[in-house]
Structures are given as C-alpha cells and as structure tokens.
Amino acid sequence: MEYQYVIKKEAHLDRTVNIKKLIGKRVISKGGTVIGYVSEIRVNSNNLQLEGVVVDRNFENPIYIGKSYFSKLSQNSVILNVELSILVNGKKVVTLDGKVLGRVKKVNRRGNTNEIESLVVSSFWRKYLIPSSEIKQIMASVQIKHKHDATKIYLWKRLKQNSNL
Amino acid sequence: MQQKSISGRDLSKTVTSEDLLGKEVIDLNGTFIGVVEKVLMDPNKLEFVGISIDKGFLKKGLTIGKSYISKVTPHAVFLRIKVSYNIKGKTVFDNEGHVIGKVYSIELHGNKNKIINIIVRRGLSDSLFGTEIVIPAEYIKDIGENVMLNVSKNKLKKSKSVVEV
Structure with a gap:
C-alpha cells in the first residue's frame, strides 16, 4: 500500500x-x-x-x-538495557567467604526506579538487611562484599524497621 | 593434639583436600556449578592441577584447571570465569528479540573456556534456517539467563561466518 x-x-x-x-x-x-x-x-x-x-x-x-x-x-x-531489580527476589545471597546467607525475600528500591537501596535476606532462622553499598554483584546469585557479618535483625530491631521489612 | 612439621614452610595458611571436597563451586556469574568431587594432582610434579565437579544427578561432571580457580574460602570455591558449558540449553535471541533457537552445543578453544562457536538448534517448524546453525562467538552480545546476539536474524542469514548444518 x-x-x-x-x-x-x-x-x-x-x-x-x-x-x-x-x-x-x-x-x-x-x-x-x-x-x-x-x-x-x-x-x-x-x-x-x-x-x-x-x-x-x-x-x-x-x-x-x-x-x-x-x-x-x-x-x-x-x-x-537493565536487569530488573524486582526480579532479584528469590536469589541466593553469598558472602565473600562463600557462605550462603539466605535468599532475597524483598527488594527495597529507591522510589520507583530500578536502583536497589537494600535487600531483605531471609534464611531459616534469621533475617538480614543488606544495604546496596554491601552488594558486590547481582547476577545468578547476589554476592556481598564482606564475610558473615551482615546486620542481623533481632526481634526488637525488627519492630523499629518494620517499614523496610 | 599439635602436629609436628618437617615441611620447612609455614603451613598455617594452606588448605587440605578436606577443605575442598564437598564445597560448593561458584563461577564469576554467581552460578552454583556443583560441588567439588575430586582434587586433582600431577603425580610427577606433585602439584595441584585442578578439581573435578559433581554437577548433580544425571549431569555430566566438569573438570576445572587451577588457573580458573580464583580462591578457596571456608565455604566455597570461587572461579574466575563464567563456565562456558552452562550456556547449553539457553535460548538465543537476536538483537530484535527474535528467537533464533536453543544452544545445542558449543565449540571451545581446545580445552580452554573460550567459546569459538555456538551451535543453535531450531524446531523443525521453522524453515528459515534449517535445523542447526553455527554462530561465531563474536555475534554474542550478552549471556545471562539466555543468550543475546548483537545482530539481527536477517544479518545472520546473510553472514558468511554463520553456517547452516
């Protein structure tokens, strides 16, 4: 035509x-x-x-x-042109010394952008809050920069940080 | 019980085969490849050569040379490469999002981790390419969950370096 x-x-x-x-x-x-x-x-x-x-x-x-x-x-x-950060949910989180901390339970983003502010990582016993500054890379799994000293969120701290969790 | 040593060196920072066996192997992509099944040594030079990885039930094992090992940590063995064999079975998309097929096989440089070509298999219903095509590694843009090419389907058809099998 x-x-x-x-x-x-x-x-x-x-x-x-x-x-x-x-x-x-x-x-x-x-x-x-x-x-x-x-x-x-x-x-x-x-x-x-x-x-x-x-x-x-x-x-x-x-x-x-x-x-x-x-x-x-x-x-x-x-x-x-990116990998969507909301699809990081469920990925294994590994420390620098190879220990599996848990799996990503929630991704906290900066507003509605694709940038990650922090990750909530859940294992059988504990929950951790990993800020983006501690994340080395996110590919098939999430690798964090340090060894097993991620912030543990105890029950009394969880009550304060409920909004992020 | 403290051990006596006649090695003539400081062995405090060395690792044993027990430190390796059964440990998770993680590649540069963060992919969990498998677990260390064997530690390989040259019997003449008495040198560490590499490791053999058990990838799981009904999966072929993989041998990795020591030059591809980045570090041995208390919980895992990290590799300095993305294992090329993991590309098998991934879907191949061209730069416009057309499905070219699935990676059926790969051609490596000798026994190294460097890809020369990938062999992509299409379903019998597609008559454009036949059943298999050989695509050179230079056309691969990105490898994540699947394979993204940097050329279009039409350009692949016209390219002399792409061979129909």
Whole structure:
C-alpha cells in the first residue's frame, strides 16, 4: 500500500514501529530473561511521547516499565538495557567467604526506579538487611562484599524497621 | 593434639583436600556449578592441577584447571570465569528479540573456556534456517539467563561466518 505523507520533522514511516503490533510481544531484559509480554503501551497525553509499557506476567502482578530502561523497541519485542531489580527476589545471597546467607525475600528500591537501596535476606532462622553499598554483584546469585557479618535483625530491631521489612 | 612439621614452610595458611571436597563451586556469574568431587594432582610434579565437579544427578561432571580457580574460602570455591558449558540449553535471541533457537552445543578453544562457536538448534517448524546453525562467538552480545546476539536474524542469514548444518 502506498502512503501519502504529511510530516514535518518526524521520522519516515520505515524508521518507526507500529505500536499496535507490540501488544503481546516479549519483553526481554539485558541478559535475555523473558520478563513477560506487552499488554499496554502508555503515551504521555501532553507531549504525545511514548512513556512506557505495561508488562503482563503470568500469575504475577504486571510491571510498568519506563522508556528510560528500553534498549530497543522492535516489531517483535522490547529489549531492556537493565536487569530488573524486582526480579532479584528469590536469589541466593553469598558472602565473600562463600557462605550462603539466605535468599532475597524483598527488594527495597529507591522510589520507583530500578536502583536497589537494600535487600531483605531471609534464611531459616534469621533475617538480614543488606544495604546496596554491601552488594558486590547481582547476577545468578547476589554476592556481598564482606564475610558473615551482615546486620542481623533481632526481634526488637525488627519492630523499629518494620517499614523496610 | 599439635602436629609436628618437617615441611620447612609455614603451613598455617594452606588448605587440605578436606577443605575442598564437598564445597560448593561458584563461577564469576554467581552460578552454583556443583560441588567439588575430586582434587586433582600431577603425580610427577606433585602439584595441584585442578578439581573435578559433581554437577548433580544425571549431569555430566566438569573438570576445572587451577588457573580458573580464583580462591578457596571456608565455604566455597570461587572461579574466575563464567563456565562456558552452562550456556547449553539457553535460548538465543537476536538483537530484535527474535528467537533464533536453543544452544545445542558449543565449540571451545581446545580445552580452554573460550567459546569459538555456538551451535543453535531450531524446531523443525521453522524453515528459515534449517535445523542447526553455527554462530561465531563474536555475534554474542550478552549471556545471562539466555543468550543475546548483537545482530539481527536477517544479518545472520546473510553472514558468511554463520553456517547452516
């Protein structure tokens, strides 16, 4: 089909993506994790800019991801430029000397950004609060910078820090 | 009981085979590879050569040379590499999020951990590539939960270094 164009500075049709075709497409993180499928495309009603996408995940709450975290938008998928910090839940936490502290129970983020403020780590007996400054790397597991001296949260401290836990 | 020593060296900072056997092995990615099953020594030079890892029930073991071992800690053995064999079975996406297939096999540089090519297998329903394609390592952008390529599906088809099997 031949199109007639009425554009000023906007990109040519060939260099744009049909948003409608994105619905139902995969959302993939930087490392190839399939996060879910696009259920909604959100556009700013004032400046008509694409703001983000809502990602549907089976049996989990959907995620609204802002375009700042997009690496590429194609007809087939949305590829992100990060690994989502909210998906760190459940990962093993390992100290510098190889001891498994527990598993990540909750991720405390800075506002609604992808940046981690702290992690709540839970083992059979205890809970720990690991600030982001103590985290060495987050990949298949979470490695913390120090040996087994993470802050233990005793019952009386837990009552004070309930908001973070 | 204090032991007597005629080694002529300070052995206080050494480790024994007991310190290694049964310990978790963690690679650079934070992936738990398995547990140390054997400690390997050169019988002529009497040198530590490497370790053999038990990856679990019905899984093939893995032998790691000492040059790939970063440190031995009280709870685990850390590697300085991401084990290439772990890439098997991962889904391969192109740079637009198309599924190319799953990693069926890898070609390494001799017995080293360096990948030369990955062999990707597609389902019989896809007639674009046939059943298997050999993709050089230079096309791999990132390896996380899956494999992300830095080229598109179309470019792979045209590339001379990509071979259909």
